[in-house]
Amino acid sequence: MPVVESALTSAPNNSSRNTTSHENQASNISPTVPRSTEWVQQNPQSEESPLALGSNDEQPHNLHIVGPAVTSDNQVLSDYLSSMPSASRGSRIIRPAIGNRSRPVLFTAVQKRPVGLDSNLSFAEERLQLIEKILEPFTSDLVDVYFHKANSCFPLLDEGHFRKQYRENKYAISPALLSGLYAHSITFWNSSPILSRHRRPDGRFIWNLATEAAYSQIHRSPGISTIEALILNIGGREVTALIGNGVLLASSVAMAHSLGLNHSPISWEIPQSEKNLRMKIWWALLIHDKWLSLSHGTPPLISPTLNDVPQPLVETLCGEGSFPEQALNASVYIALIETLSDEIRRVVIRGNNLKIPGAANLRLSYLTVRLLLQRIELEAEKRVRDTGDSRLLNRYMQARRTSEDILILTQELQPEHLADCWLPSSAFAFSTTVSFLLRCALETENSTAGLVQSSSLKIASDLLSALRQHKEKHAWDLGDICLAQHVDVVEKLRAMTPPEDPSAEEVLDFSSFAMAEASYLDQLFPSLWDPLQNVW
Template sequence: MESASSIVPIPSARPYRSHKLRACDYCRKRKARCSVEVLGQACLLCRANGRQCEYSDARITPARAGSRPSDLDSHPQSPSAGQSLKRSHAVLEDNITDSPLYTQHVARKQALRRDGIDDDNGITTQSAHIVGPAITSDAHVLEQYMSPNSPEGNEPTQNPYRVYSADPHKPVLYRRVPRRRAGLEVAKEPGVKQQVVLEQVLAPNARRLLHLYLDKVHPAFPVIDENQLLDTRKNDASGPSAALICQIYAITMTYWNQTSFSKVHPHPDSRFAWNLAVKALQDDFLAPTLSTLQTVLVDLTGRPTYSITGNVINIGRAVTFSYSLGLNRDPSQWNISQYEKNLRVRIWWGILIHDSWGSLAHGTPSCINSTQYDVPPPTLDMLKSTVNSSRAHEKSLEGFIALCSLTEILGRVLPLVYDLKGNTQKETLKTIRRVETDLDEWEDSLPEYLIRNSQEEPAVSGSKFHYMQAVAQSDASNTSEALKYRQFECRKSAQTIVNFVRSLQSSHLGEFWLPYGAYYLTSTTTLLLRFAVETTEDAVAESCVSSVKMLTQRLRHAREHDDWDLADDCLSQCEGIIARMTHNGRSSDQTSNLPRPIFNGLEIDAPGDWLDATMPAFYGPMDGSSQMRDVWGMFDYEEPLII
């Protein structure tokens, strides 16, 4: 009994708020409970994130004013307590500085914190802002004068400019500006609190979700670096920001049911995850960096879309901030690392994609003009991964490159859609013919696997459909043979989209989709309904109504059985339009005497009452007359089951 009582049992876990077994740096930083099941192993929070516990050297801090000596001496530190602090953790090898990964790690650190000056709290107080072209040449001369190597230079002073490109024809200079508003309290690491909450909710699958993002989202939309995301140096500035991690956790909620652990762990609340991620992004925008743009790109790519207004605002902020960082300039000849050049290119094209396709989906003019950037499209060498080099991964990257080229073509169509002053008919038709030629060349350049069975194929049909929308509004005469041909092509493109959606399997629905596809499906359905209402040809009306039936049937099946959120907007809008059309059937003389308005310099037919609120305003009667068909009874049908 005496010998047994002298044995001190080893605790199986660290007591809460224990000072004998202190918390690791990761838990202390996040003010989370450091729970250790077995001494010598990582705590639960570090294990959930795939990392080892790390402990910085304990520093003796001076006693607080008013502390009694007895309080400091009442808890002497035992020798065994110091030994218990020695837990296993990863040790860098001596030759790590010679490895390519370390070189890339240093380049990431320089790219994410370039020109930053830290204060005593470790917060970057200054950032770089590009010098405008109006004074670039003058500032370049001044920079050369203030250079220490200049013979005219006197005693060295702080140079307000930094030269990125000394090309005399296109010099690129940056100046330092305050990163945050004076007097405004900014978090040292925005999003840390939200990240801790999400990781506690998602534990122990938080680390798996990072790999899920790299598997599902990143190959099709590579705006971040895999090594940056998987970097274990969490205390380093080159690692992923907390706000970016929150966005990645939120976007992977769409693919949760496709994982192996979904059978054991229930699906978290997607709206709760997105609200935390959005709060982290708002805090990050108070003192933005290059990483903030990556964060907002992941946010805009997320599904489902909970706030169109929020997305439109984020697109505008991302575009203007990217201008201030000079991302719209070609960095190929700049005095920066190749890693930063590639990073700037992929971020810019991600912003351009969201700005252009978001403009088409949300009905707002694009923030980027095609004449105000010269960044070349990304190449496969820029996007290739050191983590995943499979052929399937390369095919997804090639699909992203094709989407970038298609976005350039779309950028030439959008000015026609949102032009309020109106160009001449001759100029408009010239632009349309050039765009049509570019679109044909783009389709011919696609690899075979992108044409047949690719997630990018909707972009092919969708671009044709919206291109024909711009064409249809540009013809002046309803009796023109050219107009009838354009209307036929527009209807054919819409029906092509319907056939494509019907051919999708469950595996296709689970792949990566941009959120704007939901609005393209709605516009396709709306256009087909308008064709059915305004044509006097029985075959055309029946074909359009049949296409609407098949599309809504397939979308409803995809929503109920595959949880495909892109079908929500089309189903709600389509059912409402059909119900309204059936209830408010109108006669043929309601639009016969309406004046013909001018749109984009061309005369078009005036829309009707309910049609004005539900369908585009630039479509006139399909056959040149104002006779409306009685197609209301065509929508009473029974849907067959899809096997």
């Protein structure tokens, strides 16, 4: 049978710490890790490792993966000290299952908190208390909304374990995680029959409180539940916080590497629930890293060659006894990572059956990637073709057709689609689409009359109108960035008046105007910027 061994490290027992305060009750344990994997300090005779890979985040130490060059040295020391039961044990060697040729993985205990930091004060807990005071008496309703709307499309937490712990000992849940869950759920306030009858709290204020709690926990007690809290924060509607989201994502990826989440746990001798937890967190990070990289125009943080976590399966995401609609939701989630089933392919390419939770977001994501590829092809053609070449004009036409598909999708969105789960990166799809359409209009028209009547400018104007309508009628905020950046630009271009005598108008070269001096264009239209331009 495969075994789990322990080696000697400096991991003193911290049982003398005062555990009667309210903060110590609010331990930062991930709600998806069963109690059997925790370090039970009261049982020194336990044969389990004193620190599980998903251990209680309130513990003073954390497990940090050790490089393969050092693993062999520590394994020799572990074998020598295995006959010394009195030795303190704070590291853990995980051997692969029998028949698996992979090398053992060593984790060693490292101290979480900075030396001298008072552990009796928790800023994150204070933020959580303030959030709950604002939301009372609807905190339980927001938990229901989260699992019904968000977690069904973007599975991160184990609903059964979380609800049990929330019901029996809510203060044992990480305050940053619970704060992030509340803030994340406010987006779907009007989707609840109970909550929609009451005034919606200030979501931005609560988001700021949840973000403060997350930053505090990164400093004081980072762990698995901290990564979950950051994922909820990154996946929320604070789409204007580009740098802040980038910092949180980078912190999450760094912690994930430290905890070994980039390694496949399939062959490890740990509970299946812990395997699922580790893989779910890694998949969530991978999705946000790839799509935020596309949206922000920045390099991805996760290297495909430095992780071996397998692709998600419907069975892993849904668990036993799942319903058919849950499996369909999981298929949409899997499509964000890698593959497309036949049914999901029809959703993505044809836009069929957008009633599936997350399907509208997936369709928009597909169109955004298609437009990006067509723009890259257009740039390549411009380097080798003349301005009037038919092949170059065909590239413009293909990209314009994709932009029109984005317009049609936006116009056809119904209230149930707008209230669905959307990745925050979707907000940038509209900005990049309008930016590209304005560029097409300037590069393909050579007169004022042609520019005003350009089909590209017309599509851009219609897209802004659709976003404004969704904002006014349904308070849909994913179009806010696009509206703020491009409304003035489009209105100025459409307000241009061509001369009464078209024959007297001098032929203008708008393409050279648009591309020759970028700083001049920025001065004329200061809100015109395109995050996707950096990915070329």
